Amino acid sequence: MAMSFASICKRLSAASVIAASLGGAANAADQVVFQLDWLPGGDKAPIYVCMDKGFCAEEGIDVKVEPGRGSTEAITRLAAGTSDIGSADIGALMAAKVTDKVGITAVMSIFNKGPHAFFALKDSGIAKIEDVKGKQVATSPFTSSNVFLPLVLADKGLSESDITLTKSDPGALGPMLMTGATDVIIAWMTNVSIFNAQAKEAGKELEIMPWYAAGLDLYSASLLASDKFITERPDVAKRFVKAFKKSLEYVKENPHEAAVSVNKLVPELGVETVEGAIMDTMVLEFNEVTDKDGLGVFETARLAETWKRVAAAQKFEAGALDPESVVSRDFLAE
Incomplete structure (x- = not known):
């Protein structure tokens, strides 16, 4: 059955309450608002696993999830500071850096291949x-x-x-x-x-x-954080990235259990459908690039190639942006 946007928002609010209870006393946890670039689904499983399996709570973090309608909207909310960190296309961030000088930084790669x-x-x-x-x-x-x-x-x-x-x-x-x-x-x-x-x-x-x-070699979906968040609460940001990476690894090793976690927090999504999407998504997250560079890593040459492709697609001058200025590798746990 198709979900309404309002229904999903209500479910996400309920999911935040569940996450708070999993994390113990809500007033003892650091609050983080996570911004999706689209509606919930199997490709978004890591954040729900982080909440349901207690990985975020283990790092002293209470998460509230906000749905989105595309990378542009997600970037707008992060730039405005209404969300702290979230998932969106790094190519869209690069374009926004050129046109609007947004205060957002990519802190971890999720898809190291385009979808x-x-x-x-x-x-x-x-x-x-x-x-x-x-x-x-x-x-x-x-x-x-x-x-x-x-x-x-x-x-x-x-x-x-x-x-x-x-x-x-x-x-x-x-x-x-x-x-x-x-x-x-x-x-x-x-x-x-x-x-x-x-x-x-x-x-x-x-x-x-x-x-x-x-041959379209580029990074795509990534963890993007508002500069306000990583400047004012760098320790929280680092703990969140650690928990998110652990969740991503859990999804790889336990796709069915991860799908159950998503279904628990967003019941409109069936376990079988979510698990199928998880398996589809995995090829973009765990592959020969991951084997060579590591999970979540922004490798210099591939990052430069991503910008080269974005610049060509958007008709930007190659010198309009230093791709290294878009990322920070300080928050990804070794």
Whole structure:
């Protein structure tokens, strides 16, 4: 059953009460407002695990979660100081640093690969990005994937004029693909299980073409903190990042239990659906980049490449921003 935004907000308020009870006396804990960049889901499991499993409470932190409607809104709330720390796209932060000089710093990587991908049906003959030439491609109007689409096409010698791009409601993309209303959809790797279920119901199989496999190397979702928070309460920030990292590791090792935690705090989300999203998301968090650089780390060259891609996509001058000025590595526990 679909959730209303108001319903989710009520559930999140209830979740904050539960977290306070888990952490013992609420007046003894440091209060932290965590800002989501979208509604709750399996890709947001670590913060709910932190609350439900007591990892935040162990660090003396009581969390209140605020839902969001995209990275831009999340960044706006963090910049305004109404939220302390949260998850949002570091690319969106880089753009906001150039245009608005926002007082926000990235303190930990969550997705060290971008979630963007093309989805097609296996019997369509579309098996690689070059095959989208001359095809109908559907996308959501507001997804950040649209910003990077020209870049991933150009990497394969194509341009937007080589495809017919239409914009549709996110909920319509899967049905459009399954019914043949479009040849290809643009969606996130965090939703693979949802589209696989739709394909199975239609007697189809999917061909998934992640853009990171085609050379779009960049950081994406990250922990972003308001500069006010990390300046005035640096010890709280460091303890929170420690608890969040522990929660992320727990989600990897215990995906089903993590899904149960999300369901406990947001009952509208079914355990099976959440677990599917957790498994989809894991490839963006734990992979060869993680093995090489470490969990949560901003590696210098990859950070520079992220800015290079953001600058190209947003048509910024390369010298408009030093990517190192966007991050702090001081809060990530060794």
